[in-house]
Amino acid sequence: PTIVLGTGNAHKVAELTAILGPLLPGVEFLRSEGPSPVEYGKTFEANALIKARAAHELTGLPAIADDSGIVVDALGGAPGIHSARYAGTGDDGDNRRLLLERLGDATDRTARFVCAAVYVDEGVELVRRAEWEGVILPAERGEGGFGYDPLFVPDDADGRSAGELSADEKNAISHRGKAFRALAEAVPRP
Template sequence: MTVRPARIVLGTGNAHKVAELTAILGPLLPGVDLLRSEGPSPVEDGDTFEANALIKARAAHRISGLPAIADDSGVVVDGLGGEPGIHSARYAGTGSDEDNRNLVLERLGDSADRSARFVCAAVYVDDAVEIVRTAVWEGAILSTSRGSGGFGYDPIFVPDGGDGRSAGELTADEKNAISHRGLAFRALAESLDAR
């Protein structure tokens, strides 16, 4: 029988991400209170998504004394040599999602190579274990933003195998069912159940 912790802190101060993680994890971890991290944001100086996710989860665990879940994610654009990658949230240096999207579109220009993918490393940290699960969501970068849903790069990302809508045009449930974050956190929840 799996014994889940009663409370888990989410290692993020990003309100959009808290809402998305709660929507994804709530049904997967029934009876578990998912709490927003109240501590200061740690310096994310890792060189991979996994390293930065672990930095956030370890900090949230250390500050709260509770098990912690965190992720690091971003978009990797082939035509930009893999940028923005782990620098996705701070790509334009302004903290603005719109500025980040506009910089990707500006740098990509009319490049024929618009293939891209979202990458997510989801982690769980407590006193006894660290679990890491990663997932990738393949697609391409549009030439203009479409849709007002989601956050970050969603309005300029069109998933492979879909109906042509951008991630910003999907409903939250549609996105969570197929996104990098949804896939990674479902895998993480399965790993917690398997302990």
């Protein structure tokens, strides 16, 4: 069996295949070749469904997608669903610089990563959401991961930033790891 991954983000493809591979043995993961659909939804769940439905409609295959982002309390929840294009350029470094600038020397630095994981096939739509709590650093630390990882210290990683975790360590505790492990339990088996 084949499942198409409705994402254009290579970092997500790597994390998703690592997380889901062992849980869905025998399943081949194919990257969707279609254009990225417009994410007009107002929630992580709505945007994840838009991406998975587009990949399913394009290929006829069961599809999985992820919509995710970082929610910063002192910024009223920004960048949230706008995380990928927060600075307007789509560049992770620009997004991190803008986040640090907007947060300034705020004392409340609590934040969480959110992931909506969805599975779409003919007559089936499954949605699972998970969060990963932590705080925003005053400066980047670590070279691993992607996006906001070098700025985020999870509450459950011994004080290391998400960018200082190995891929396996991150997947074991991250928003994406938790959401997709819950999703995998519900995915229909052939």
